[in-house]
Amino acid sequence: MTDPRLLLLSPDDNVFVLRAAIEAGETVTLETGTATLPARLGMGHKIARRAIAPGEKIVKYGAPIGTATAKIAPGAHVHVHNVKSDHTPTYALAATSEEVPR
Amino acid sequence: MKGYLRSDGRKGIRNVVAVAYLVECAHHVAREIVAPHRDTAHLIGFPGCFPNDYAQHMMERLCTHPNVGGVVLVSLGCESFDRNALAETIRATGRPVEVLVIQREGGTRATIEAGRAAVTRIAGEIADAPMVPMDLSELVVGTVCGGSDGTSGISGNPAVGRCFDRLVEAGATCIFEETGELIGCEGIMAARAATPELAEEIRASVDKAAAYYATLGFGSFAAGNAEGGLTTIEEKSLGAYAKSGQSEISGLIKPGDIPPRGGLYLMDVVPDGEVRYGFPNISDNAEIVEMMASGAHMTLFVTGRGSVVGSALAPVIKIAANPHMYERLRDDMDINAGRILSEGASVEEVGSEILDIVARVAAGERTKSEELGHTEFILTYKSFEPIGPACLPV
Structure with missing residues (x-):
């Protein structure tokens, strides 16, 4: 039983989507254990469902949405700092992975 | 549900007067024409001065959109947009259309005045457009x-x-x-x-x-x-x-x-x-x-x-x-x-x-x-x- 704040869109996914914001220091329950979030994450952001190796595809909606560029621990934020597009590069303003509007 | 029946058989769910500028140079005048008629007239337009088949085609489609009952075209006068072809396409659908050329009308004030009068005329003309059942x-x-x-x-x-x-x-x-x-x-x-x-x-x-x-x-x-x-x-x-x-x-x-x-x-x-x-x-x-x-x-x-x-x-x-x-x-x-x-x-x-x-x-x-x-x-x-x-x- 996973955390009700986490949404698994497809059984093949290796990320959960946040149904609501989770504050820094809060602990989430994953299938394989628990993880504590070092920073606040907003609704719609993603965390790793399990450990993801560099070069592995990130899977959401049951489909690849990019490739991991670093080792991602279970429960860690999955975003522009550790994922790259397999199509066109993402243009994001600096520090967007930290800034989490409601 | 009822719609405004147009000559091509399509039905509209609104009955607006489109006021269209045909180059950016006519944008202000067109916007001022619309200002007192915001509920009945909507501003559309194309800003470019150089000719473009896509823009011409889009403007033809938009000015004959089923939600459009009539059109006022606002031209500066020297732009490349083919206002006559556009007016002819609109007229062929039975919609009222008036063309204002700023350089001919006598400038900003005169064109705004003429344009507002045109909107009033067209809005009156299309006010009792027939509505038919729509599925x-x-x-x-x-x-x-x-x-x-x-x-x-x-x-x-x-x-x-x-x-x-x-x-x-x-x-x-x-x-x-x-x-x-x-x-x-x-x-x-x-x-x-x-x-x-x-x-x-x-x-x-x-x-x-x-x-x-x-x-x-x-x-x-x-x-x-x-x-x-x-x-x-x-x-x-x-x-x-x-x-x-x-x-x-x-x-x-x-x-x-x-x-x-x-x-x-x-x-x-x-x-x-x-x-x-x-x-x-x-x-x-x-x-x-x-x-x-x-x-x-x-x-x-x-x-x-x-x-x-x-x-x-x-x-x-x-x-x-x-x-x-x-x-x-x-x-x-x-x-x-x-x-x-x-x-x-x-x-x-x-x-x-x-x-x-x-x-x-x-x-x-x-x-x-x-x-x-x-x-x-x-x-x-x-x-x-x-x-x-x-x-x-x-």
Whole structure:
């Protein structure tokens, strides 16, 4: 039983989507254990469902949405700092992975 | 539901006077003409001075859109736009049209005065346009998502998809678009095509978009998308793709092509040929304008971050994907699809709610953006080749 704040869109996914914001220091329950979030994450952001190796595809909606560029621990934020597009590069303003509007 | 019957057989759900500037130099005058008539007259136009077949075609389609009852054209006088051809196309549909040339009328004041009088005359003439019964199957509905975040693809877009499924079942025409925002979805989309030939056309249209954006250096992805939790263009694409629902894809159209019958259509909005005029669609309203040119009576606009736009000519129904944003911007939002996240509402339930508002807006109910006076419009340079024979249903 996973955390009700986490949404698994497809059984093949290796990320959960946040149904609501989770504050820094809060602990989430994953299938394989628990993880504590070092920073606040907003609704719609993603965390790793399990450990993801560099070069592995990130899977959401049951489909690849990019490739991991670093080792991602279970429960860690999955975003522009550790994922790259397999199509066109993402243009994001600096520090967007930290800034989490409601 | 009743509609305004037009000479080409299509029916309008609004009966507005379009005031169109034919070059940026006539924009101010046209805007001033509209100012005292904001409920009856909507401002549209093309800013460029150099000729463009696409812009001419789009303006012809927009000025003869079923929601348009009559037209005032505002020309500076020396621009390249063929005002006479446009006026002739409008006149041929039986709509009243008046052409004002600023250099001939005597400048700004004289043209504004003449234009306001023209709007009053045309509005009076079309006020008692006949209304006839209109069926849901006669509706053309477009959809866009803008100001997307991580919630768009998991609440608002799937709910619009469900509404689209039900509209298509009822025989209506639904249009989804922005092939540049469907990069990564070409395989699953091609599998839904009515014919293998159409599947090839769909794949080719997405390949074209990918190549186009690669030349430009970045895709259809704004900084706010990343702040909202979206990481890559393909993630955004899959969320956007959910708007299309589950129906078979009947055809692939380009801006201004009018679907020959009901069904679900993909609109290819990326220009053909070499990259020539910059970004295909510089903002959401450019996409709304192109779907209107293909006959869309209204647009379902899903937003996560919170877009406030409406449109000239055709109502926009705004669907909030993010429940927090809905609370902040509820004056601008027609539907709260964020309930799917915050209250556990089903996609089915919100899809039905959207279908209900589509029917009410078609019957004359004003949307939030209409009430607030939003009439955004933008049209820029593009070039297209005609669609191939495999693109339309037989």
